[in-house]
Amino acid sequence: MVVLALGFEGSANKIGIGVVGSDGSILSNPRRTYITPPGQGFLPRETALHHQEHILSVLEAALTEANVTPADIACLCYTKGPGMGAPLQSVAIVVRILAQIWKKPIVAVNHCVAHIEMGRVVTGAKDPVVLYVSGGNTQVIAYSNGKYRIFGETIDIAVGNCLDRFARVLKISNDPSPGYNIEQLAKKGRKLVELPYVVKGMDVSFSGLLSYAETTAAELLEKGNYTPEDLCFSLQETVFAMLVEITERAMAHCNKQDVLIVGGVGCNERLQEMMRIMVGERDGCLYATDDRYCVDNGAMIAYTGLLAFQKGITTPISESKCTQRFRTDDVWAVWRESEEEDMGQK
Incomplete structure (x- = not known):
C-alpha cells in the first residue's frame, strides 16, 4: 500500500x-x-x-x-x-x-x-558524493555512519548568493531567477577576466571574489574591453572550477566514484558539464536534475x-x-x- x-x-x-x-x-x-x-x-x-x-x-x-x-x-x-x-x-x-x-x-x-533525498530518488543515485549548491548553502557531502557528513563548504557566502549579488550589480532580471539569467549571458561570453580563486583545503570562499567582481565590473564595462556576457562567463568559470575541485577531493577522500548535484544552482548546465568531465575522468557517473527538482x-x-x-x-x-x-x-x-x-x- x-x-x-x-x-x-x-x-x-x-x-x-x-x-x-x-x-x-x-x-x-x-x-x-x-x-x-x-x-x-x-x-x-x-x-x-x-x-x-x-x-x-x-x-x-x-x-x-x-x-x-x-x-x-x-x-x-x-x-x-x-x-x-x-x-x-x-x-x-x-x-x-x-x-x-x-x-x-x-x-x-x-x-x-x-x-x-529528492535527488537520489529522481536520479537513482545510490551512494554518491553530493554537491549541494543553492542561494543559502554550498556544501560537499557524503553519507557515512548514519548521517550526511559535510566534507567541505563555503566559509562565508553561498555560491548562489554570490551569483545573485553579482546579478544586482549588472541589474540583471530576477525573473525567473538571477542565476538562470547569468547562465544565459555567460553562454555568449568570450573573454575571461581573471578573478580571485580561493580554495582552502576542502572549503571555498566567495566573498573576496564577489567584492573584486563588484568593484571592477563598472570599470571594465566603461573601458569597453569586456561585455556583461564576458563578466558572467568569467564568474561562472571561476566559481564552478572551485566547486569541481573540492568535489573531486571529497571523492578521493571518501573513495566514491559518483557525484550528485542538488540545489537551485545545480540546474546550471555549465556546472553540470564541468562536473561531468571531471567525474568521467574518474570512471564515475554524474547525477543531476532539472529545475523541477533542483529548485x-x-x-x-x-x-x-x-x-x-x-x-x-x-x-x-x-x-x-x-x-x-x-x-x-x-x-x-x-x-x-x-x-x-x-x-x-x-
Whole structure:
C-alpha cells in the first residue's frame, strides 16, 4: 500500500507544496516564486507576506492536481530549516493549524537533506558524493555512519548568493531567477577576466571574489574591453572550477566514484558539464536534475518527511518550530540503515 505525504517548503523565495507517495511517485508539486525588481534581493518580511498570500492557493492546487483529499494524507511535512526565519515560520504556522484540523501527525524536515533525498530518488543515485549548491548553502557531502557528513563548504557566502549579488550589480532580471539569467549571458561570453580563486583545503570562499567582481565590473564595462556576457562567463568559470575541485577531493577522500548535484544552482548546465568531465575522468557517473527538482519544492519535503515517518519519526506539535541554522549533519538518516548494511558498512 502506497502511503502519501503532503510537504510544505517555504525557506526562501519559493512557496511549494507537494504530494508524494512512499514508492517515490510525485503526484503534484506546484510552487510560486517571489520575484523582486532587478537590482534588488528578497527580504524576510516581504517574502513571508508573499508566502502567506499564496500558500492556500498552492495547497488547493497540490491536492487537486494529485486528486487526493486530506483524508488520503498520512502526514504533514514541513521545512524546519535552514532558511529565512519569517518565511519558515509563516509556513510552519499553517502546517500546525492544518495538522489540528485534519488530525494528522507532523514531520519536521531538514531542507538540505530533503534536496539530497529528492535527488537520489529522481536520479537513482545510490551512494554518491553530493554537491549541494543553492542561494543559502554550498556544501560537499557524503553519507557515512548514519548521517550526511559535510566534507567541505563555503566559509562565508553561498555560491548562489554570490551569483545573485553579482546579478544586482549588472541589474540583471530576477525573473525567473538571477542565476538562470547569468547562465544565459555567460553562454555568449568570450573573454575571461581573471578573478580571485580561493580554495582552502576542502572549503571555498566567495566573498573576496564577489567584492573584486563588484568593484571592477563598472570599470571594465566603461573601458569597453569586456561585455556583461564576458563578466558572467568569467564568474561562472571561476566559481564552478572551485566547486569541481573540492568535489573531486571529497571523492578521493571518501573513495566514491559518483557525484550528485542538488540545489537551485545545480540546474546550471555549465556546472553540470564541468562536473561531468571531471567525474568521467574518474570512471564515475554524474547525477543531476532539472529545475523541477533542483529548485526548492514541496515534493522534496514530502518525500524526505515520509522516509522518516515510515521509521516511526514524528514531531510533536509543541516542538514543531523552525530554526534558521539546521546543519545537514545534525540529522540521523535512519531510513538509510538498511542500505548501510547492504553496502557492508556495518
